[in-house]
Amino acid sequence: MALKDLFTKNHPKKKKYATIPTETAKNDVPEGIMTKCPSCKKIMYTKELTKNLKVCLHCGFHFQMNSRERIDSFIDEGSFEEINENMMSKNPLNFPDYLEKLEKDRLKSNLNEAVVTGIGSVNGNKIVLAIMDASFRMGSMGSVVGEKITLAIEKADELSVPFIIFTASGGARMQEGALSLMQMAKTSVALKRFSEHGGLYISIMTHPTTGGVSASFASLGDFNFAEPGALIAFAGRRVIEQSIREELPEDFQTAEFLLKHGQLDAIISRVDLVEKITNILEIHQPGGELAW
Amino acid sequence: MVGELEFERPITELRKKISEIKEFTKTTDVDLSSEIAKLEDRLEKLENDIYANIKPWDRVQIARLPNRPTTLDYISYLFEGFFECHGDRTFADDEAIVGGIARFKGLPVTVIGHQRGKDTKENIRRNFGMPHPEGYRKALRLMKQADKFNRPIICFIDTKGAYPGKAAEERGQSEAIARNLLEMAGLRVPVICIVIGEGGSGGALALGVGNRIYMLENSTYSVISPEGAAAILWKDAAFAKNAAETMKITAPDLKELGVIDGIIPEIKGGAHKDVKKQAEEIEKLLTTSLQQLLELSKEELVADRYNRFRTIGEYSIMNDYIGVN
Numbered sequence: 001m002a003l004k005d006l007f008t009k010n011h012p013k014k015k016k017y018a019t020i021p022t023e024t025a026k027n028d029v030p031e032g033i034m035t036k037c038p039s040c041k042k043i044m045y046t047k048e049l050t051k052n053l054k055v056c057l058h059c060g061f062h063f064q065m066n067s068r069e070r071i072d073s074f075i076d077e078g079s080f081e082e083i084n085e086n087m088m089s090k091n092p093l094n095f096p097d098y099l100e101k102l103e104k105d106r107l108k109s110n111l112n113e114a115v116v117t118g119i120g121s122v123n124g125n126k127i128v129l130a131i132m133d134a135s136f137r138m139g140s141m142g143s144v145v146g147e148k149i150t151l152a153i154e155k156a157d158e159l160s161v162p163f164i165i166f167t168a169s170g171g172a173r174m175q176e177g178a179l180s181l182m183q184m185a186k187t188s189v190a191l192k193r194f195s196e197h198g199g200l201y202i203s204i205m206t207h208p209t210t211g212g213v214s215a216s217f218a219s220l221g222d223f224n225f226a227e228p229g230a231l232i233a234f235a236g237r238r239v240i241e242q243s244i245r246e247e248l249p250e251d252f253q254t255a256e257f258l259l260k261h262g263q264l265d266a267i268i269s270r271v272d273l274v275e276k277i278t279n280i281l282e283i284h285q286p287g288g289e290l291a292w
Numbered sequence: 293m294v295g296e297l298e299f300e301r302p303i304t305e306l307r308k309k310i311s312e313i314k315e316f317t318k319t320t321d322v323d324l325s326s327e328i329a330k331l332e333d334r335l336e337k338l339e340n341d342i343y344a345n346i347k348p349w350d351r352v353q354i355a356r357l358p359n360r361p362t363t364l365d366y367i368s369y370l371f372e373g374f375f376e377c378h379g380d381r382t383f384a385d386d387e388a389i390v391g392g393i394a395r396f397k398g399l400p401v402t403v404i405g406h407q408r409g410k411d412t413k414e415n416i417r418r419n420f421g422m423p424h425p426e427g428y429r430k431a432l433r434l435m436k437q438a439d440k441f442n443r444p445i446i447c448f449i450d451t452k453g454a455y456p457g458k459a460a461e462e463r464g465q466s467e468a469i470a471r472n473l474l475e476m477a478g479l480r481v482p483v484i485c486i487v488i489g490e491g492g493s494g495g496a497l498a499l500g501v502g503n504r505i506y507m508l509e510n511s512t513y514s515v516i517s518p519e520g521a522a523a524i525l526w527k528d529a530a531f532a533k534n535a536a537e538t539m540k541i542t543a544p545d546l547k548e549l550g551v552i553d554g555i556i557p558e559i560k561g562g563a564h565k566d567v568k569k570q571a572e573e574i575e576k577l578l579t580t581s582l583q584q585l586l587e588l589s590k591e592e593l594v595a596d597r598y599n600r601f602r603t604i605g606e607y608s609i610m611n612d613y614i615g616v617n
Contacts, residue, residue, distance in 0.1 A: 086611060087607050087608075087609060089608075090606045090608055092549065093540050096538070112610065143606050144605075144607045146605055147607055150602070172494075174515060174521060174524065174539075176606075177514065177515055177540050178513055178551045179605055179606065181494070181497055181514070182497075182551055182605070185473050185497060185501050185601045186601045186602060186605065188473035188474045188477055188501070189473075191477075192474050193477070215469040215498075217470070218466070219466045219467040233466075234465040235456030235457075235460075239456045240457055240458060243456050244458055246458075261463070261464070263464050263467055
């Protein structure tokens with residue numbers, strides 16, 4: 001070490017100017033004990049947040065949930081039995097890098113595809129459930145997602161139990177081209193048959209539900225619900241802004257916007273979800289003194 | 293020349309040369325008939341060569357030609373006494389979709405299709421063939437009417453897509469498309485869909501849940517436009533040509549993937565060269581297709597449509613996956 005290095009003035013690491021934290025740094029609290037709400041910016045214990053079903057304790061902001069968290073929060077403990085979990089995407093178009101991207105997401109999310117399906121119960125009411133998971137390829141729908149959802153609908157039909165889906169999707173999966181598009185039709189024809197047989201179908205739209213998914217099964221529930229603040233859209237906001245060249249309202253394409261425009265039965269907070277869905281499931285069973 | 297495309301240029305140039313020489317022989321005594329014959333021979337070879345090796349991007353260009361025949365063009369050649377019905381009974385009449393009743397070789401049918409404009413003025417009125425929710429709801433109303441009166445339904449698909457606009461979202465573009473998919477599944481009459489130009493994503497599919505789906509040879513059917521795919525994939529819409537190949541959007545590609553049932557051959561150079569002849573090709577296929585479907589009972593028609601879509605998709609089964617539990 002040269003003698004001059006001892007003097008702080010020449011120390012290379014010393015910052016010359018005060019640094020201003022960037023926008024991302026401001027919102028970014030190290031993962032672990034504390035979590036910062038991206039909406040109200042308040043900090044809370046992660047444990048408490050998890051206990052509150054990932055709903056902000058201060059402002060009610062709904063953090064995204066993955067499929068495992070959803071099962072834990074919605075289905076009676078130990079009642080979930082996954083079906084068709086080993087179904088896997090191929091690369092029918094020989095799309096460049098598609099298989100690599102799938103593999104990367106498989107490792108990242110620990111899921112085989114963007115939807116988890118199975119049989120379970122909600123307060124003792126047996127249902128077939130599908131949960132889309134945005135952590136896998138943005139929840140996009142290719143052949144496997146379409147097939148698993150269709151099989152789940154058919155399973156509900158076979159068991160004569162209600163079908164419930166939590167949607168979260170960027171839309172049809174581009175890498176499977178028209179095959180993805182056709183999954184919209186496939187799931188819809190299955191829902192039609194289920195409906196003709198008198199099956200109850202509840203769609204719960206979570207953030208985000210867009211494109212080909214919102215334009216097929218997500219919108220086709222006997223009851224269409226959404227979580228507060230969820231983005232629900234057919235076309236992307238930027239696409240619309242470009243095509244109409246005008247500013248869009250701030251709540252455009254949110255659950256609240258859809259409710260206002262008559263597209264939803266209700267917005268249900270995650271905290272009340274089990275109770276409200278239980279009520280709907282039970283009202284669809286025969287009973288009471290005036291049963292006929 | 294209207295509708296001249298890049299890949300066709302060698303043909304038009306040669307054709308021009310031939311007509312020039314012909315003009316020239318008229319004014320002089322020189323006999324060039326053997327040369328003309330030779331050139332015409334070459335022209336035919338060139339045409340065969342170019343039209344036999346047509347690339348996906350060329351097909352996209354043909355499908356998008358402003359003078360490509362539209363739904364109403366084909367209706368006038370294929371059906372007798374077309375009577376157009378307007379409106380969704382709820383909000384408005386969306387002129388991006390036309391529909392009504394007619395006869396096909398004497399058989400009462402309902403005809404519905406996306407409708408582009410022929411010029412700017414008409415295109416504005418018809419919103420460039422990009423429907424709003426009320427367009428899909430009108431189509432559904434007419435399909436239900438056809439179901440009630442036991443009329444087969446013929447749908448022509450020709451749209452860039454459902455319109456991405458503020459009003460469309462407010463009135464439930466997603467729901468309108470989804471509802472059509474669901475309700476078309478339950479129709480107890482034959483439904484035949486023909487892609488005649490561009491088949492753009494959900495906006496096309498909303499008229500596309502048929503017992504049989506056919507495409508004109510140079511039409512396209514895709515989940516996203518080549519430009520859109522290129523913008524996402526290569527972050528540059530200029531790569532649309534590559535995307536057109538990768539996305540497998542042409543009739544031959546989609547036949548191979550099992551998305552469509554058949555390809556309707558186009559006359560050399562594309563349907564716009566001779567609408568009447570093209571309509572004859574469509575008529576042939578419509579006739580045989582209808583004959584087959586009219587054999588089926590109402591229940592069989594619904595089941596046929598279910599199976600038609602139920603089987604689409606490719607996947608494999610992996611045995612060592614443990615699942616979420």
